[in-house]
Amino acid sequence: MLDLAIFGAGRIGSVHGRDAAQQPGARLKYIVDPIASEGRAKLVAETGAQIVDAATVFSDMDVAGVIVASSTDTHAKLILDAVAARKPIFCEKPISLDFATVLKVAEAVEASGVACMLGFQRRYDPSFKAVRNRIASGAAGNLEQIVMHTRDPAPPQVSYVERSGGMFRDQAIHDFDQARYLTGEEIATVYAVGGSMIDPAIGAAGDIDCAMIVLTTVSGKLVSMNNQRRAPFGYDQRLEAFCAKEAFFIDNHARDTVTVGSAAGYTSAPPMNYFIERFADAYRAEMETFVAMITHGAPSLANIRDGVEAQRLAEAAIVSLKTGLPVGVDREWRPA
Amino acid sequence: MLDLAIFGAGRIGSVHGRDAAQQPGARLKYIVDPIASEGRAKLVAETGAQIVDAATVFSDMDVAGVIVASSTDTHAKLILDAVAARKPIFCEKPISLDFATVLKVAEAVEASGVACMLGFQRRYDPSFKAVRNRIASGAAGNLEQIVMHTRDPAPPQVSYVERSGGMFRDQAIHDFDQARYLTGEEIATVYAVGGSMIDPAIGAAGDIDCAMIVLTTVSGKLVSMNNQRRAPFGYDQRLEAFCAKEAFFIDNHARDTVTVGSAAGYTSAPPMNYFIERFADAYRAEMETFVAMITHGAPSLANIRDGVEAQRLAEAAIVSLKTGLPVGVDREWRPA
Amino acid sequence: MLDLAIFGAGRIGSVHGRDAAQQPGARLKYIVDPIASEGRAKLVAETGAQIVDAATVFSDMDVAGVIVASSTDTHAKLILDAVAARKPIFCEKPISLDFATVLKVAEAVEASGVACMLGFQRRYDPSFKAVRNRIASGAAGNLEQIVMHTRDPAPPQVSYVERSGGMFRDQAIHDFDQARYLTGEEIATVYAVGGSMIDPAIGAAGDIDCAMIVLTTVSGKLVSMNNQRRAPFGYDQRLEAFCAKEAFFIDNHARDTVTVGSAAGYTSAPPMNYFIERFADAYRAEMETFVAMITHGAPSLANIRDGVEAQRLAEAAIVSLKTGLPVGVDREWRPA
């Protein structure tokens, strides 16, 4: 029996904890979360895990892997502690809101040889994965353009916005990651425009809620990102990819498959609300991969380096937004 | 220049008259319609045709073909007159509401050798035609089931119902024709259920407004017809065909291609209203075929025999509805 | 902790067993299945249940409910044993292939007052349930027509066909149930046509693989069933309902939401294969309801009477198919 521990029993932690516990041959032994929430109690009930402190986890020789799903400000230290304890890591993005810390943590992980998976769950979604694999196979012809849409169902509360690192680091980071994943290339230029059009309080907090970003890859492929903090119809998570011989359209997942025909026309259900539902399969696949990575060294679809590079693009987008100019990026680039 | 004449300048007559006039190398020389309507005036203005009486049409040696789009009670005589004048005929369905007359007219046409096309326009629709041809080619595998949906956008006025011959002869006749056209077989049994659920005045007039009909072909293929005099979303004209290797779904034609996403979900446009718009291409193709039939003997997709057989099925359905029993039909069957 | 026992650890038994074990406050204590299959082993591993014999289940005072998911020929006896032990029952359909036995068992259940839920899972599917509730609310206007499509992804093996009771008792029974559930009425007439067009071996075994059935309800509503043992594109499970003000279209559930655009047009994914995947939510909801029925007498959506009535319609359809005539049914009707 493979023993796992999770840090954080909030919304996403509960998903990972439950999925981890349901992996054949694995169990969730420990939960580290100092706050006695309803979610934590539920996770305990469902998994039989014990509430302990971090030291217990890292000193228990039986713990074969740790899942970091606590608040962002704790990620860097937990990763470094896990590296010190030589425990394989699954970490939710982002690594840190401070890019210098991101780089430092990534270097430590890479130097240690401890396996570290990043929680870019979209890479594990059957639809996104199928499109990526088809493109990578060459059967669709040369990839020329990608257009992504990411819109939250409703704007987050300002208290969340304030500690989120901003829309680019918090929400768009998944799209930056997809740009690299789907093109199979590094990004060469980043240009971002945007502003606060949805909730003035978000603007007052120094963040934006609407943005468009254009990326070019080193070979000249074109990527368009269209991000908002609200869509009128709910959670919008779509992608279009245009290759020479095939184009791909990944649509939203509808809540049900009923269409109503009336004098108003045909009405069908809005998308699932929210990422927990939409990406339930992807989250399960992440834990399956994490267990496979621990037990027999299976490769993950996203590692700490992918976390670094996606965040580098978010940092570049922030610079572009401020300066009004495109930013050229490479492995050495970092914000001034 | 090929000279054509039309009987009837009402709704469907105006469509045929205009389409005939726009055929390259053809013109509409005469319109026969005793009622000075706005539609007749418009058709004259658009085509330059002259208003004349029937005798003028039949005695003019230059008239190369006649289009019968007048009221149903005039069809039989006009066909017989055209046969006598040896002028190729395009006739709107039905030939007559009286089946004995239908048989008599068909026999006269067939004995004469005068070409006679029946206005089953659905055979000329690009979608229905493509499905029929694909099935006939054998590429889709053996055809097993057909399911048709025909629903008017709104129930007709009772005055129309009273002279229509009833829903089976008036509306469902197109579906009976499609059953023969798509299966490429004659029908062996007819079973109909139905009643008046939409407009009590239709029931009071002795007709029905909702029906389901099941047909079997001589080889055992199964056909389902689902007919109503109203659909909540507008004109419903769909078909599903299930073969061994491929299934076909012919959908309605939407008024536009805009989808609106809101908190209520996604709403798209209702179907085109009504058959004049939905089958505009098919009506044009009918006149193109009629001209080709006249000029070089090109075959039509529906002749007077198809009109007889579709109506025989309507008559059998009427008997089935009355008796509550299925009716076995063949070339000799006729209502008692 | 609510203790449950399951009979049968095959395909559907595994689904119910797992779902039962995951109900909060419930556990699967016993599995009764004499055959040491891989599925049984997996179910034991996932639920921690013990393999026991039937006597142990019925004599254990702690067993609060039994799930009957064993082969059809065992259902009747297990239900009667559960009634004798006064244990609430969840039973997969059908109750028995012999209608006299069905009636006898139902009478025993009803006389005993022991709660008995029937496994018509489609009633628990969010889409079917939403449509049914909307219709029942009256907001959609009077229901006039229902058109159902049920097609298996591939024809069953002849060995299965031989012990299935035939396509009407085995597959179409769900549609018969839906006809009653959605119209909220009893059925008055049944007319069936069909034959073996897909696999001659099915015909040789005395069954059919294609059928169309028309039902009328006591108030005159019309229902069309279109059943096949294979669809070229996979599992076909759709429903259309036409009311005065709204029409409802329940579509298949696609395997993913990717569309590929190429010179051939747009291609999207086939339906989920098969009912285990398509109705996963419905199966979970069944067990949730079963637990609620046991713990606080919550009503189920389908009871043993619904099982009787659906099967009566299957029996009537068999008679109609044989005689070529419609069959009038009521609460007293039974096959000769």
Added chain:
Amino acid sequence: MLDLAIFGAGRIGSVHGRDAAQQPGARLKYIVDPIASEGRAKLVAETGAQIVDAATVFSDMDVAGVIVASSTDTHAKLILDAVAARKPIFCEKPISLDFATVLKVAEAVEASGVACMLGFQRRYDPSFKAVRNRIASGAAGNLEQIVMHTRDPAPPQVSYVERSGGMFRDQAIHDFDQARYLTGEEIATVYAVGGSMIDPAIGAAGDIDCAMIVLTTVSGKLVSMNNQRRAPFGYDQRLEAFCAKEAFFIDNHARDTVTVGSAAGYTSAPPMNYFIERFADAYRAEMETFVAMITHGAPSLANIRDGVEAQRLAEAAIVSLKTGLPVGVDREWRPA
């Protein structure tokens, strides 16, 4: 009878000529096209127009309006000649490939008071028009983002590319126009990236075949344009608009409404090929508007100033592409 004249009897000239001739109360009196093509002969046959030279058109007092659909290099002079003859003008875009000439011609038109309609046909398409009007009504809430897709079905020949003025002036100009039309605002910044990925010969000719352009309006609305000279599935002409309360999706127009279900999934028809078919309704509406503009001064949806402003954005995009920097634009901006 309103007499109209057309310059150019090529592909688009034939469409306009035929549509003009079919306007009630109007006729096409003259065609000016020095090349004796099949298209010109067909247009003469269909409309009864005479082939004449330009001088005849401008000196004929009866000519109430002129349609300029000849090659781009003739537009400027024909507009100025029409202004001199005080004849209302319908002109295909672009006015000229030389922006200084565009400005000069526009100033002459505006000073003269002669009505001049620009051929931005997308403004007349029922779907685009409906979306624009809904947004303009305010009912959808504040417009925040527009995402457009324009892809030709196949790359043009290099000979066409060489005289086209480049992809931005030739193809993307319609999208620039839509950006202004739908937002109801002027554009403040233009940023373009792109290259030749589809046909190296296009790159060798100094043009590009793939581009992404981001615009911001003066109030900060965001617009994304995704342009290519080829889509694998045919002509791609879509738009998405995101407002606070409603989002709009304008889809392609399919060639037919047949879906084929097979083991490969569901396949539906590719889009209509090409703009002549896709925008047939819009072209008709343009001529209807042109006639209404002549007869009673009805406003057109696009005038010469709209031509200037769309082309200004194309010029700015060319500068952005060359410099790699965004370009700030206003009414005074012009390329160096």
